[in-house]
Amino acid sequence: MSTIERFFRDKVVLVTGASSGIGEELALQLGRAGAKLTLAARRTELLDALVQETAASESAKPLAIACDVTRDGDLERAVVESVRHWGKLDVAIANAGFGVVGTLKKLSLEDYRRQFETNVFGVLRTIYAALPEIEKTKGSIAIMGSISGWGAAPGTSPYAMSKFALRALANCITPELQRSGVKVTLISPGFVASNIRRVDNRGGFHPRAKDPVPAWLVMDTGKAARQMLRAIARGQREVIITGHGKILVALERFAPWIVRVAGKRVAAKTSA
Numbered sequence: 001m002s003t004i005e006r007f008f009r010d011k012v013v014l015v016t017g018a019s020s021g022i023g024e025e026l027a028l029q030l031g032r033a034g035a036k037l038t039l040a041a042r043r044t045e046l047l048d049a050l051v052q053e054t055a056a057s058e059s060a061k062p063l064a065i066a067c068d069v070t071r072d073g074d075l076e077r078a079v080v081e082s083v084r085h086w087g088k089l090d091v092a093i094a095n096a097g098f099g100v101v102g103t104l105k106k107l108s109l110e111d112y113r114r115q116f117e118t119n120v121f122g123v124l125r126t127i128y129a130a131l132p133e134i135e136k137t138k139g140s141i142a143i144m145g146s147i148s149g150w151g152a153a154p155g156t157s158p159y160a161m162s163k164f165a166l167r168a169l170a171n172c173i174t175p176e177l178q179r180s181g182v183k184v185t186l187i188s189p190g191f192v193a194s195n196i197r198r199v200d201n202r203g204g205f206h207p208r209a210k211d212p213v214p215a216w217l218v219m220d221t222g223k224a225a226r227q228m229l230r231a232i233a234r235g236q237r238e239v240i241i242t243g244h245g246k247i248l249v250a251l252e253r254f255a256p257w258i259v260r261v262a263g264k265r266v267a268a269k270t271s272a
Helices: 003-008 023-033 044-055 073-088 111-119 121-137 157-178 221-234 243-254 256-271
Strands: 012-016 037-042 061-065 093-096 140-142 182-188 236-243
Touching: 003 182, 003 221, 012 073, 012 121, 023 037, 023 044, 023 221, 037 044, 037 073, 037 157, 044 061, 044 256, 061 073, 061 182, 073 121, 093 121, 111 121, 111 157, 121 140, 140 221, 140 243, 157 182, 182 243, 221 236, 243 256
Parallel strands: 012 037, 012 093, 037 061, 093 140, 140 182, 182 236
Antiparallel strands: none
C-alpha cells in the first residue's frame, strides 16, 4: 500500500475547484486511494460526470456540491453538507483559482480585485469554513500556491501577487495551527497540464484555446497530483512541483539577480 493510500483511506476530503484540471485529477486519485470525497465547484455538469467516473472505481460515491469560492456562505454550506453526509472532515484542499494576466497599463483595479477574490479570499473562505471540523480530527489543510509566489514575471502581476499572498498566509498560519494539531501544506507547482491557461481574465473558460506554454515544459497532471497528495500525506510544509519550478525557486533564493535580468528581457518583449 502506498503512502497516499495509507494516509487517505477512509479520510473525508473536501476539494474545491474539483471540476477540471488539477482538482479533477486530485479527486480521481483520492477516490482510488479510498478517500470519502466532497467535490465543490461552480460547473455542476462537470462535477456530475466526475462523480460517476470516481464511483466507477469502486470507491465511495463522492458528494458533489455547487460552490463558488467568491460567494460568502457557499463554503460554509459545503462543509455543513459534507459533515452531515460523511460525519467528519479530515482534509481540505483549497484548489480553486485562476490567473489574471496582462501589463499594468492594460489592467484595472477591478482586475486585481477579481483575482484576489478567488485566489486569496476564496482560499481564506475555505480555511475559515473547514477549520472548526479540521481541528476536531487534527487533520490537514492544503493551499494551492504556485512558483509564481516565489518569482514574479512581467505581465503576471495580479496572479503573482495573489500567490505571494498565499505563501505569506501559509508561512504565518502553519505554526499557528500546529498548536491545535492541524498540518498545513503549501503546494507550489510550476507548469502543469490543466485548464488554468484556458481561462480568461474574467474567469471564462475557453476549452479550445491553445496552451501558450511549450509542451516539453508542462508536467503531466497525474504525476503532479501524486506528488501533491504525497506531500499532504507526509505533512510537508511546502512542496515545489516540476523541475523548472525547483530551479526557479533555487535561483530566487540564491541568485536572484539572474531572475531580475530575465525579467527585464521579458518586459522588453512584452512592451515591444
